[in-house]
Amino acid sequence: MMQGNLTALLVTSFIVLTVVLIGFIAGRDKSSRSSVEEWSVGGRKFGPLLVWLLVGADLYTAYTFLGLTSTAYTGGSLAFFAIPYTIIAFFISYFYLPKLWKVSKEFKFTTLADYAKGRFDSKFLSLLIAIVGVLMLIPYIDLQLAGIQDTLRVAGTGYINIQVVVIISFLLVALYTFFSGIKGPTYTAIIKDILIWVIMLFLVVSIPMIHFGGWGSMINKIVVESPELLTIPTTGPKGIPWFLTASLVSGLALFMWAHGATGVLTAKNADTLRKNAIYLPLYNIVLILVVFLGFAAFHVLPEGSDPRFALLNLIQVSYGGVVQGLAYATIALASLIPCSIMAIGASNLFANNIYRDFINPKVAPAKLTLITRSMVFVVIGLALIFGMLFPTALVSLQLLGVSGMVQIFPAIVFSLFWRKQTKQATIIGLIVGLVVTFTVSGTGMTFGIYEGFWGLLANVLVLVLLNPLFVKKINRQSNPIMAQLFTQQDN
Amino acid sequence: MRRLIIAILAALPFVMMLGAIPFVNRIHPIILGLPFFHFWLFLGMIIVPICTYIIYRLQKSEGSIE
Numbered sequence: 001m002m003q004g005n006l007t008a009l010l011v012t013s014f015i016v017l018t019v020v021l022i023g024f025i026a027g028r029d030k031s032s033r034s035s036v037e038e039w040s041v042g043g044r045k046f047g048p049l050l051v052w053l054l055v056g057a058d059l060y061t062a063y064t065f066l067g068l069t070s071t072a073y074t075g076g077s078l079a080f081f082a083i084p085y086t087i088i089a090f091f092i093s094y095f096y097l098p099k100l101w102k103v104s105k106e107f108k109f110t111t112l113a114d115y116a117k118g119r120f121d122s123k124f125l126s127l128l129i130a131i132v133g134v135l136m137l138i139p140y141i142d143l144q145l146a147g148i149q150d151t152l153r154v155a156g157t158g159y160i161n162i163q164v165v166v167i168i169s170f171l172l173v174a175l176y177t178f179f180s181g182i183k184g185p186t187y188t189a190i191i192k193d194i195l196i197w198v199i200m201l202f203l204v205v206s207i208p209m210i211h212f213g214g215w216g217s218m219i220n221k222i223v224v225e226s227p228e229l230l231t232i233p234t235t236g237p238k239g240i241p242w243f244l245t246a247s248l249v250s251g252l253a254l255f256m257w258a259h260g261a262t263g264v265l266t267a268k269n270a271d272t273l274r275k276n277a278i279y280l281p282l283y284n285i286v287l288i289l290v291v292f293l294g295f296a297a298f299h300v301l302p303e304g305s306d307p308r309f310a311l312l313n314l315i316q317v318s319y320g321g322v323v324q325g326l327a328y329a330t331i332a333l334a335s336l337i338p339c340s341i342m343a344i345g346a347s348n349l350f351a352n353n354i355y356r357d358f359i360n361p362k363v364a365p366a367k368l369t370l371i372t373r374s375m376v377f378v379v380i381g382l383a384l385i386f387g388m389l390f391p392t393a394l395v396s397l398q399l400l401g402v403s404g405m406v407q408i409f410p411a412i413v414f415s416l417f418w419r420k421q422t423k424q425a426t427i428i429g430l431i432v433g434l435v436v437t438f439t440v441s442g443t444g445m446t447f448g449i450y451e452g453f454w455g456l457l458a459n460v461l462v463l464v465l466l467n468p469l470f471v472k473k474i475n476r477q478s479n480p481i482m483a484q485l486f487t488q489q490d491n
Numbered sequence: 492m493r494r495l496i497i498a499i500l501a502a503l504p505f506v507m508m509l510g511a512i513p514f515v516n517r518i519h520p521i522i523l524g525l526p527f528f529h530f531w532l533f534l535g536m537i538i539v540p541i542c543t544y545i546i547y548r549l550q551k552s553e554g555s556i557e
Contacts, residue, residue, distance in 0.1 A: 077528060077529075080528075080529065080532060083508075083532040083535070083536065084508035084509065084512070084532065084535065087504065087508050087535055087536060087539050088504065088505070088508055088509070090539075090540075090543075091504045091539055091542070091543055094543050094546070094547075095501075098556070215524050216524055219521065219524055219525075219526065223518055223521070223526065227518055230518045230526045230528065230529075231516050231517060231518060231526075231528055232512070232516050232528075234516075240512060240513050240516065243512065244509050244512060247508065247509065248509060270556075271556075274547055274556070275547075277543055278540050278543045278544050278547065279540070281536050281539060281540045282536075282540070284536045285536065288529065288532060288533060288536070292529075
């Protein structure tokens with residue numbers, strides 16, 4: 001690894017520490033940690049702009065920038081599946097998130113598992129959803145960890161002990177999350193977003209100028225010298241079927257993630273979410289252009305460079321210390337801030353749907369709030385330990401995260417519209433979906449299709465086929481949640 | 492009529508972002524500095540929110556959402 005750049009390192013540290021400080025200031029008002037509802041979903045008071053920032057902060061993480069550029073570097077245009085994926089995710093969210101938000105507001109749900117428990121009168125289904133949520137989220141937090149680790153390695157090799165600095169920065173994030181709750185990542189996301197837009201647009205404009213003489217000449221060079229990068233491959237293990245199923249499945253899974261759901265539940269009304277479904281795709285303007293930097297790296301960096309560092313090394317060879325520092329800080333923040341939201345989501349699932357429902361049902365609200373907040377340290381601690389001890393074992397879980405998460409889609413979204421959906425068929429479908437996903441991935445029998453698609457297909461088939469067997473039992477059953485979902489015609 | 496328009500607008504994003512992909516998987520023509528495939532994705536990014544917006548206005552005016 002090349003020696004880091006001291007100016008870059010100082011700029012990065014200064015920005016990151018300032019933002020952490022703002023994270024603490026965001027929660028100076030004691031009410032931000034007065035209840036689980038305040039701490040985790042900000043008392044459901046956020047308007048369209050804050051929700052936009054928060055969901056954007058969830059989505060456009062360090063992994064997005066580093067992972068997609070490295071995929072572009074090695075796999076060409078397959079990396080662009082992220083565009084249809086997010087566009088579809090926001091579009092379909094228009095139809096179900098307002099409904100989900102309303103019922104959650106009415107019954108004070110703070111997690112998707114809460115909703116499933118109420119909708120189906122099933123603590124077991126809720127437990128299953130909570131376990132899947134936490135299990136898939138920890139490897140995802142580790143991806144962010146790897147993001148900041150790589151950034152520090154490029155910026156600080158020769159100056160700092162990378163491991164120690166990574167641990168310190170994650171503990172700082174855990175502390176401000178514990179202290180400020182959701183307000184921490186929301187207010188710091190403002191700075192992160194401004195930096196992302198400014199820095200990423202700057203990179204997109206200046207890197208082609210520095211190395212190719214401009215955007216047009218860069219595209220011409222890619223068209224002439226490496227046209228294979230510019231289309232989805234039609235041969236090889238991943239082609240168009242993979243691209244389509246990966247887009248669809250990831251799009252369905254997006255708001256099933258605990259951190260996605262947390263962001264959504266902060267909204268102050270259903271209309272906020274409808275407006276966000278309209279505006280959120282605009283975020284992709286940055287993304288689509290950044291992926292091209294992976295192609296730029298392909299032509300600029302020496303052959304045999306580590307694809308994982310494609311974007312970081314490209315920045316390193318293109319700029320002086322200050323710009324490098326600003327870019328590294330942006331990526332570091334894009335890893336730390338989403339981590340905070342993910343930790344809130346996972347802690348909430350653990351404290352509410354595992355601890356309260358199964359271990360100590362009589363827990364007092366004040367104590368539950370404290371336990372939820374303290375879980376942040378456990379979640380981030382686990383992520384740190386796993387990330388540092390078993391970095392390779394995590395890779396398969398990370399790859400399966402989306403495929404695993406999407407399996408709760410029928411339990412959460414179908415059930416908003418389908419009155420006769422039974423808990424038995426939903427639970428069996430979910431389990432079959434998980435088993436099929438892991439089997440397909442374990443045996444490598446994907447047939448060029450995204451793993452989660454096979455799981456979801458099995459999941460939905462089982463649900464639809466088995467549901468009539470149980471439907472008699474619930475025909476006359478109802479509960480307050482179903483009453484709100486299915487009797488109110490004004491929606 | 493309104494229902495039909497909403498149904499078409501609801502299907503369009505899937506047609507554009509999934510159904511059409513095998514047919515737009517090409518480099519030429521290069522439009523606005525983007526190879527055709529990437530231009531198509533860029534176009535989707537503009538058109539899909541417009542679809543969502545029109546659905547939103549239609550639903551508002553018929554009073555099915557508040």
